[in-house]
Amino acid sequence: MIATTASVARALCVTIAALVSVAASAAPSGDSRVASYTLSNGLELVVIPDHRAPVVTHMIWYKVGAADETPGKSGLAHFLEHLLFKGTERHPAGRFSQEVARFGGQENAFTSSDYTGYFQRVPSEKLKDVMEFEADRMTGLQLTDAVVLPERDVILEERNSRVENNPRARLGEQMDAALYLNHPYGRPVIGWRHEIEKLTLDDAVVFYRRFYAPNGAIVVIAGDVKAAEALKFAEETYGKIPRQSSLAPRQRPQEPPPASPRTLTLADPRVEQPAMQRSYLAPSFATAKPGQSEALEVLSHILGAGSNSRLYRALVVEKGVAVAAGAWYQSSALDMSKFAVYGAPRDGVTLPQLESEMDAVIARLIADGVTAEELERSKSRLIADAIYAQDNQASMVRWYGAALTTGATVADVQRWPERIRAVTAAQVQEAAREWLDKRRSVTGYLIKDVSVPPEKRS
Amino acid sequence: MIATTASVARALCVTIAALVSVAASAAPSGDSRVASYTLSNGLELVVIPDHRAPVVTHMIWYKVGAADETPGKSGLAHFLEHLLFKGTERHPAGRFSQEVARFGGQENAFTSSDYTGYFQRVPSEKLKDVMEFEADRMTGLQLTDAVVLPERDVILEERNSRVENNPRARLGEQMDAALYLNHPYGRPVIGWRHEIEKLTLDDAVVFYRRFYAPNGAIVVIAGDVKAAEALKFAEETYGKIPRQSSLAPRQRPQEPPPASPRTLTLADPRVEQPAMQRSYLAPSFATAKPGQSEALEVLSHILGAGSNSRLYRALVVEKGVAVAAGAWYQSSALDMSKFAVYGAPRDGVTLPQLESEMDAVIARLIADGVTAEELERSKSRLIADAIYAQDNQASMVRWYGAALTTGATVADVQRWPERIRAVTAAQVQEAAREWLDKRRSVTGYLIKDVSVPPEKRS
Numbered sequence: 001m002i003a004t005t006a007s008v009a010r011a012l013c014v015t016i017a018a019l020v021s022v023a024a025s026a027a028p029s030g031d032s033r034v035a036s037y038t039l040s041n042g043l044e045l046v047v048i049p050d051h052r053a054p055v056v057t058h059m060i061w062y063k064v065g066a067a068d069e070t071p072g073k074s075g076l077a078h079f080l081e082h083l084l085f086k087g088t089e090r091h092p093a094g095r096f097s098q099e100v101a102r103f104g105g106q107e108n109a110f111t112s113s114d115y116t117g118y119f120q121r122v123p124s125e126k127l128k129d130v131m132e133f134e135a136d137r138m139t140g141l142q143l144t145d146a147v148v149l150p151e152r153d154v155i156l157e158e159r160n161s162r163v164e165n166n167p168r169a170r171l172g173e174q175m176d177a178a179l180y181l182n183h184p185y186g187r188p189v190i191g192w193r194h195e196i197e198k199l200t201l202d203d204a205v206v207f208y209r210r211f212y213a214p215n216g217a218i219v220v221i222a223g224d225v226k227a228a229e230a231l232k233f234a235e236e237t238y239g240k241i242p243r244q245s246s247l248a249p250r251q252r253p254q255e256p257p258p259a260s261p262r263t264l265t266l267a268d269p270r271v272e273q274p275a276m277q278r279s280y281l282a283p284s285f286a287t288a289k290p291g292q293s294e295a296l297e298v299l300s301h302i303l304g305a306g307s308n309s310r311l312y313r314a315l316v317v318e319k320g321v322a323v324a325a326g327a328w329y330q331s332s333a334l335d336m337s338k339f340a341v342y343g344a345p346r347d348g349v350t351l352p353q354l355e356s357e358m359d360a361v362i363a364r365l366i367a368d369g370v371t372a373e374e375l376e377r378s379k380s381r382l383i384a385d386a387i388y389a390q391d392n393q394a395s396m397v398r399w400y401g402a403a404l405t406t407g408a409t410v411a412d413v414q415r416w417p418e419r420i421r422a423v424t425a426a427q428v429q430e431a432a433r434e435w436l437d438k439r440r441s442v443t444g445y446l447i448k449d450v451s452v453p454p455e456k457r458s
Numbered sequence: 459m460i461a462t463t464a465s466v467a468r469a470l471c472v473t474i475a476a477l478v479s480v481a482a483s484a485a486p487s488g489d490s491r492v493a494s495y496t497l498s499n500g501l502e503l504v505v506i507p508d509h510r511a512p513v514v515t516h517m518i519w520y521k522v523g524a525a526d527e528t529p530g531k532s533g534l535a536h537f538l539e540h541l542l543f544k545g546t547e548r549h550p551a552g553r554f555s556q557e558v559a560r561f562g563g564q565e566n567a568f569t570s571s572d573y574t575g576y577f578q579r580v581p582s583e584k585l586k587d588v589m590e591f592e593a594d595r596m597t598g599l600q601l602t603d604a605v606v607l608p609e610r611d612v613i614l615e616e617r618n619s620r621v622e623n624n625p626r627a628r629l630g631e632q633m634d635a636a637l638y639l640n641h642p643y644g645r646p647v648i649g650w651r652h653e654i655e656k657l658t659l660d661d662a663v664v665f666y667r668r669f670y671a672p673n674g675a676i677v678v679i680a681g682d683v684k685a686a687e688a689l690k691f692a693e694e695t696y697g698k699i700p701r702q703s704s705l706a707p708r709q710r711p712q713e714p715p716p717a718s719p720r721t722l723t724l725a726d727p728r729v730e731q732p733a734m735q736r737s738y739l740a741p742s743f744a745t746a747k748p749g750q751s752e753a754l755e756v757l758s759h760i761l762g763a764g765s766n767s768r769l770y771r772a773l774v775v776e777k778g779v780a781v782a783a784g785a786w787y788q789s790s791a792l793d794m795s796k797f798a799v800y801g802a803p804r805d806g807v808t809l810p811q812l813e814s815e816m817d818a819v820i821a822r823l824i825a826d827g828v829t830a831e832e833l834e835r836s837k838s839r840l841i842a843d844a845i846y847a848q849d850n851q852a853s854m855v856r857w858y859g860a861a862l863t864t865g866a867t868v869a870d871v872q873r874w875p876e877r878i879r880a881v882t883a884a885q886v887q888e889a890a891r892e893w894l895d896k897r898r899s900v901t902g903y904l905i906k907d908v909s910v911p912p913e914k915r916s
Contacts (some may be wrong), residue, residue: 071529071642072711174639181635182650184529191642192714253530256650260632260724260902266717317726444718 029168034400035227036410039234041243042215044411046400047230048222050393055122056223057393058130060138061240061401062191063218064211065114066186066191067252067335075191076207078111079155079199083208084118085109088140093147096133113185115405119393124224127189128233131219135237138212142438148201156197159190166444167268171277175444178262179279182253183335213244220400222393255281255336261438267449273323276351278358278443282329282435284337286407293331295431296339300329301378302370303362304341308377311341321349321357332406339435351445362436371431373424383417493685494860494862497692499701500673504858504868505688506680508851512582514681515851518592519859521676522669523572524649525642525793533649534665536569537613537657542576542668543567544605546598551605554591571643572792573863579852583742585693589677593695595751596670605688606659614655617648625726625904629735633902635721637737640711641793671702678858680851713739713794719896725907731781734809735800736901740787740893742795744865749787752877753889754797758787759836760828761820762799766835769799772819779807779815790864797893797902809903820894827887841875 037045069076087093100107106124120130163169173188180186190196219238221230258281285293304311304327315322325343341362345354389395403413495503527534543553558565563580621627631646638644648654672857679688716739743751762769762785767824773780783801799820803812847853861871 072709074640074711170717177638177639178720181632181644182529182532187640194712194714251530253532254652256652259628260722262636262720262722264718264720372822 003037033227034410034414035231037231037234039214039239041239041241042213043234043238043241044218045231045234045238045406046218046220046404047225047227048220048393048396048400049222049225050222050396051225054124054126054224055121055393056127056221056225057397058127058134058223059117059119059397059401060134060218060404061218062116063114063216063250063405064116064188064207066189067113068211068250069184069187069207071184072195073199073203073207074187075155075189075196075197076203077116078190079152079204080207081109081111081116081118082151082155083140083143083148083204084137084424086141086143086151088136090136090140091133097336099129111189111252111284112402113187113189114332115402117398117401119394119397120178124283127221127223127225128237131233131237134219135241138214138217138238139241141208141212143201143205143208147205148180152196152199155190156193157195159193163188163190164193165270167266167271168275170268171266171275171444171446174264174266175277175279175442178264178444179181179281179338179442181258182257182261182280183255184252185335186334210244211247213247214238214241215243215412216247218401218404220397220404222396250334252335258437258440262442263445265440265445265447267447267451269449271446271448273344274351274448275324275344275446276355276358276444277340277446278355278441280341280435280437280441281336281337282440284333284335284406285331285403285412286334287336291419291423292431293425294423295427296329296422296435297331297382298375298378298423299370299428299431300327300339301382302374303327303365303432305378305381310361310365311343311358315343315354315357319357321346321354325358332408334406351447355443362432366429366432366436370425372425375423375425375428379420379423382420386417459799467599490910492868492872493689495689495692497672497697499697499699500671501696501699502676502862503689503692503696504676504678504862505606505683505685506678506851506854506858507683507685508680508854509682512682513579513674513851514582514585514679514683515577515587515855516588516681517575517577517594517678517855517859518680519676519863520598520669521572521674521708521863522665523570524645524647525571526669526708527642527645527665530641530653531657531661531665533613533617533647533654534661535574535658537610537654537662538670539567539569539574539664540605540609540613541601541662542595542599544599544601544609546594546600548594548598549591557587569647570860571645571647572790573860575856575859577852577855585681585683585688586695589691589695590602592677593699594694596672596675597699599666599670601659601663601666602796603659603908608663610654610657614647614651617654618687621646621648622651623728625724626733628726629724629733629902629904632722632724633735633737633900636722636902637739637796637900639713639716641713642710643791643793668702669705671705672696672699674700674705676859676862678855678862679875680855709793710793716895716898720900720902722900723903723905725905725909727757727907729904729906731802732809732906733782733800733802733904734813734816734902735798735904736813736895736899737796738895738899739794740797740898741747742791742793742864743789743861743870744792745794749877749881749885750889752881753788753885754893755789755840755878756833756836756881757828757886758785758797759834759840761785761890763836763839768819768823769801769816773801773812773815777815779804779812783816790860790866792864800879809905813901820890824887824890824894828883832885833881833883833886837878837881840878844875 035047039045064077066074066077097107100120100122103123103126105120108119110117118134122130163173166194177186219234282296283292303309305313309326311325311327315325322343323346327341329339330337341358343354343358400413484873493505497503520645524532524535543551555565558578558580561584563578566577568575576592580588621631623871635644640760664854740754741750761767764770767784768782769785780801781804785799787797788795799816801812801816858871
């Protein structure tokens with residue numbers, strides 16, 4: 001099981017955007033339509049038919065992530081993700097994974113600030129087996145100290161390799177903590193080390209009973225299955241689990257209005273290439289007014305996607321001050337999200353010099369807006385990428401799952417190309433003016449720590 | 459009622475340090491000793507005899523502050539402080555305040571991150587009346603929407619005048635939020651505006667029932683009363699209230715190891731004098747190893763108290779780059795506290811220039827330590843200040859109350875002069891080296907916002 005960090009998970013969902021909706025509108029035959037249902041116990045089911053090969057991708061998404069943890073217990077959502085592989089009365093630890101592997105399937109899992117997901121790709125005829133397995137571990141997990149405590153060590157080691165030994169991940173962690181002054185998005189998905197170390201069996205059990213329930217879950221299936229059949233399987237498996245009546249809508253502490261530009265510098269002996277990033281607090285699709293999030297998508301593409309983008313052309317190609325430069329925007333988040341620009345300086349260029357050139361590119365875009373050609377090219381490319389991405393069942397399922405667990409609907413996903421197409425140049429300029437305001441931002445520098453002697457550098 | 463912010467309240471306690479302990483050791487006659495008791499319902503009572511005048515100062519300290527609020531409900535501890543003046547069945551709103559005023563008394567209240575306190579100074583013969591009143595409102599408050607909602611507006615207005623219209627308070631709020639990445643000390647004591655606006659009657663009642671209880675309270679009395687008599691009064695008033703069995707020790711999310719120096723800049727049109735402050739995460743008395751907190755007290759005095767301090771002499775007198783410069787340390791906090799340096803540049807000097815001069819002063823102290831003369835002068839002055847401060851009942855009571863609600867004991871307070879006397883030059887240098895590390899810090903610049911046209915500046 002792999003825990004993707006929030007930013008990675010969300011960035012991924014942005015990239016693969018809205019494939020199926022395009023499929024449905026491009027070829028609206030009965031069987032290619034996306035079907036969605038809600039079982040009587042509250043479980044949501046989305047079925048995306050794809051009959052090109054006899055395989056299905058099944059994911060169950062729980063509406064719980066790191067931002068839903070009790071303060072002081074960071075890492076608990078991700079800990080649960082690991083513990084879900086520990087076995088139930090009917091399926092001892094490892095048994096199901098072995099079966100999936102035996103019939104050539106794949107499985108995985110991931111945790112973000114807003115959701116936790118479990119994934120299997122299997123031959124179509126194994127779909128119901130997978131659903132039985134997931135339904136069983138939704139409430140049947142058998143947790144003891146003997147199971148929980150060694151897994152906590154595994155997670156501490158995972159934190160070592162993913163964060164402590166990764167200067168860029170450390171920078172991201174520090175920046176999120178400085179960007180979010182009040183919202184739990186400032187908390188690392190994997191958890192703070194000193195809090196992971198204290199997580200207990202009881203913490204895990206309380207969290208599991210609180211959040212793992214059919215009315216907190218969305219099952220998304222893409223592949224060689226008819227919607228009616230998938231629904232029947234769902235009723236026969238997940239449908240048997242009673243609703244958890246105490247599960248309430250998620251309400252997290254929100255951000256105060258941002259007031260002061262922040263900076264931070266992380267020095268790490270392992271840094272070979274200095275880099276900088278700036279994150280701006282920006283609305284997610286769920287928190288934005290209509291059109292705002294779409295304008296931010298287009299803005300991030302024009303400003304920073306690929307070698308035709310403003311930042312890349314100005315900093316890497318024309319001025320030659322950077323070896324890398326770009327931007328990204330994370331649209332899927334239940335609460336206030338972020339927009340980021342980044343760059344890595346060429347040898348001999350300082351980070352403040354690079355930052356100043358980057359500021360000039362942003363200022364010019366705010367002052368003069370974008371050209372009609374940039375707008376059309378970006379919109380076409382975003383929509384085309386979405387169409388190409390239809391080819392991948394997992395991408396489709398992830399897009400729906402991430403959207404539905406962060407406040408969007410199936411219709412929102414399906415309307416994505418149409419929403420992007422509607423973005424105007426004025427909206428993009430306005431988005432830049434409103435959200436790329438330094439008072440909303442944290443700028444992070446990653447530099448080599450030269451105070452550590454070379455022989456001690458890992 | 460006045461809500462002091464955490465830093466003001468704690469800074470005060472540092473300044474007035476440990477008066478009574480000195481009194482007790484200087485004149486250890488039976489009646490001048492500090493007496494302390496715990497009633498069977500858990501209420502703690504501390505009595506500090508002072509028979510110079512027929513008055514008593516009575517304070518009740520609740521072990522609850524802004525750091526104990528549920529996330530998303532910031533401002534609730536302070537809100538309760540206001541609501542405690544709203545009346546009970548026996549004492550309708552305002553009645554007691556009028557009585558205190560009628561017999562020439564004073565009253566007040568304050569909230570910090572760690573405690574909430576209520577204060578009366580009255581003629582000695584009114585002590586029991588005050589205790590009856592406080593005991594009555596510990597559990598007898600009558601709260602309704604008609605009482606709670608208008609008071610919420612009062613608090614929003616208080617936030618306006620204390621924070622929104624006060625650039626230095628805004629800077630402090632932003633800096634605390636950036637300094638504490640995980641601990642609720644990053645939350646303003648008065649609360650974030652958007653959260654205050656949503657506080658409800660139910661929030662207030664739940665908080666009141668949870669924290670206002672005899673086993674969560676410490677009564678400190680200084681003045682013209684015998685300890686035995688104060689104890690008898692306490693038994694007859696507070697003693698009648700049952701213990702709240704569900705009150706648990708306070709455990710807040712703790713800070714991860716600080717990793718990256720942070721900066722922030724707050725621009726406000728009302729700023730006439732630019733200024734800077736740097737806050738370092740530093741141990742409180744409660745979290746420090748023996749001697750560390752005392753060394754930080756002495757360090758803050760040598761570095762930044764008064765016109766003989768290192769910072770003042772170097773920046774204001776010798777280099778002439780600053781009009782103000784100093785340092786302070788907040789020793790009383792249940793969890794990780796802070797050490798701060800600050801300065802305001804002379805006309806024509808930039809904040810980075812001032813900061814660089816300040817860095818040089820700190821670097822020199824870390825490299826070369828302090829002189830024997832500086833050490834002796836600072837220790838003598840700290841101890842003498844404490845002795846002079848004995849003159850003020852309120853100061854004595856505040857010192858005990860703040861100490862006892864943040865993890866210290868009566869003995870710790872009494873041993874304060876002895877603990878300061880034991881600090882060595884090596885400990886001061888080590889404290890500077892260990893805690894004045896930029897990675898532990900946030901540096902805040904306060905500048906004039908020149909983007910706001912003069913006619914719109916308030």
